[in-house]
Amino acid sequence: MDCENVMVYSKPYYKLIQEESIEDKDVYYKFVNWLLGEFDLYLQENSTGLKVYYPSGWLSIKKRTDFTMEIIIASKSKIVCEKKYFQLVSIYNQVKRTFRYN
Structure with a gap:
């Protein structure tokens, strides 16, 4: 997952929008499943x-x-928005490493 994204401020939220390519649709489902447990x-x-x-x-x-x-992240704080994004990047990379998709 690359770190190039678009962040806009639309009162009251900062929105970070990222479109990401995936190698295999199974990566998406495993990523979502992991996030279900994480959150x-x-x-x-x-x-x-x-x-x-x-x-x-x-x-x-x-x-x-x-x-x-x-991926869309909306938060009232720009810092929290960025932290959530990097948390998702970390989880996505972990899913790829765990299931050997990289």
Whole structure:
């Protein structure tokens, strides 16, 4: 996952938007499954992708095509928004290493 993304401020949230290519659709499903466990104490919706609500915002991960996914992180704090993004990058890289997709 590269670290080039778009962050915009739309009152009251900072939104970070990242479109990421994936090598295999199984990577996406394992990534979402890992996130379900990582954020199990927060309110979650997983009808279309995964949306997790945390105290100062939310994050959303959706599969666009078999080879792309969209990550949106919204937070009232720019710092929290960036921290959540780097947390997701770390988890994504861990999933790839664990299941040998890199």
